[in-house]
Amino acid sequence: MSVPFYVSPEQIIKDKADFARKGISRGRSVVVLQYRDGIVFVAENPSRALHKISEIYDRIGFAAVGKYNEFENLRVAGVRLADMRGYAYDRRDVTGRSLANAYAQTLGTIFTEAAKPYEVEIVVAEVGPTTTEDQIYRLTFDGSVADEASFLAMGGRAEAIEGALADGWQSDLDLAPAVRLAVQALATGSETTLESADIEAAVLDRTRPRRAFRRISPTELAETLAESQGTGPDNGADRGD
Secondary structure, eight states: OOOOOOOHHHHHHHHHHHHHHHOOOOSOOOEEEEETEEEEEEEEEOOOSSOOOEEEEETTEEEEOOOHHHHHHHHHHHHHHHHHHHSSSSSOOOOOOHHHHHHHHHHHHHHHHHOOOEEEEEEEEOOOOSGGGGGGEEEEETTTHHHHHHHHESTTTTTHHHHHHHOOOOTOHHHHHHHHHHHHHHHHOOSSSOOGGGGEEEETTTTSSSSSEEOOOHHHHHHHHHHHOSTTTTTTOOOOO
């Protein structure tokens, strides 16, 4: 009688975690950082059809790295949950914290029970009336949740990118300097120069009346990046917009 092949639970969990980390590390990075009037998302993403940054609800945004089909499933589920909760109760009952908790449960269940974990890392961010009331939650492939502040980076080269952000980030940054800082940080450790066509960007703007999410258009992004090269209308000076 043959002896059944045995793998310890610790080894299974370790193998799953290593598999997920390798998949995430191959993905292009995303930066999320606070600026004076809200939260800005900047991703290295040349595609104009497959978004890594999206709106979830009125004042809540979503960003992800990893396998597109997996984080897109999570995004759609989050939108449906937010819509159902807002319709059944009140729009104010839809919060970034509640969505982060729901995502944590889903990712944790998939990690422990499915044969293959999701190769994703996501951020759920909610802009508040003031900077101190902003909420940024980072969720990893195993359902772990971290409450972040100021800035974060996900994906390949995340550690080097966060180091570059730490050198330039200030709490009172305007939008244009914040976008330029994020793009410069994303280029850290890369052998190629990032152009506006390689970037996807959006903001949660606390000054907007209800729906805070707004995508930064390719034209606006190109103008913003051109200012840092001295080719903009103000010859590189910050406009403060």
